Amino acid sequence: MGRPKADEKSAPLKMQEAFWTLLERKPYAQITISDITRESGLNRSAFYYHYGNIPELADDAIAAIYKEPGVTAFIARVIRQDNVDSLRDNALLFIGKPEHAASIRRLSLIIGSHGSTGLTEQLKSYVTGIWLTILGLDPDGLNPGQRLVLEYAAGGMIGVLGKARTLLTAEAVEWLAHSGLPGIIAQLINSLKEDGGPTRNGTEAKRH
Template sequence: MPRPRAEEQPATKKMQEAFWVLLEHKPYPKITVSDVTRTSGLNRTAFYYHYTNIAELAEDAIYGIYEDQGLIAFITRLIRKVNDLDLRDEYTRFVTTPEYRRNIHRVALITGPHGSTSLAKQLRDFIIDTWLELMGLDRTRLNPGQNIVLEFTSNGILGVISNAEAMFNEEGARWVARTQLPETVSKLINSLKDLGEDDATTDGRKPASASPTE
């Protein structure tokens, strides 16, 4: 039996690429196993050998975005001091990287009209977990104030990233720098530690002495 050629893509990669092609042209809920097999050139046996359903394939395809170091750098960069690097040069560098542009386009597909709430939530959770890991915070121990800040900020950043194809060029980078968006995001995310210290005990609850009856 001949060995597969080294340059031949594995079945999972073919199906993931087929998923992105399909998402470009039809809404996520309407993508079927037959669509994936037809677009990838594989059969249903191959699909069900690797995945139980389209949702598992979508999760696997989206996971590849999380490995983009350029995208991770952008997400982490936003919570640090913004005056240590020229924003225009940084954003211009991002948009000249082919992998970054490809993944930004895929984010736009997930958050756009063909995407879904569940897929967008996966990306939002990724952004939140990236920030919390950097700050050394445990998501399960956050108080309501911290969660509100995270939800508000991550939704906003997801919106920015989803529009990055149109925004992240030299002109767009200058516009972003003038909006003070990076400063605002940095202040909000870094306020999480203050909210945790002032408003909650270590288990995320108000101290008993804070009762209004006392």
């Protein structure tokens, strides 16, 4: 296969964009290789040159979102209790950039009605991976209490990402930045650093 021209999109990029376009139209389980080749303008030989099946293409397309520094920083900031102005400005900057808006839309497709359980779990693993890395925790060393807190917090984050286009408006971000909610969420996730997570009265839960 010849190399694409400097101003021409590569075959994998064309197929990834075709994947996202199709995911807006139909459920992930219904997307076929023929759909991808038709939408991208490529043939089946080109598809099989780069991918073995649709899941491999989906993994590549989603990985491209994960590589965006802005997306990772947005998820990471949830557990950092910054001052109000920093939190607000960062959130507004994130949702105001076209490339970030596109990523948010695509993340919402993964979690939405056209996505799948597997894609949602993959995104959840990505979110929890960011948090555990920042906290310096080994996922294999978490106790049952920590795992429960992590699952609960990640489920909430997934819910927000799934409805980000309607939830993260400029007005909503302004309100959230001045509410106590960011601090509460950050406290919940940061409680993973404790041995057993938070207790009813907010003290550390340890078993001796």
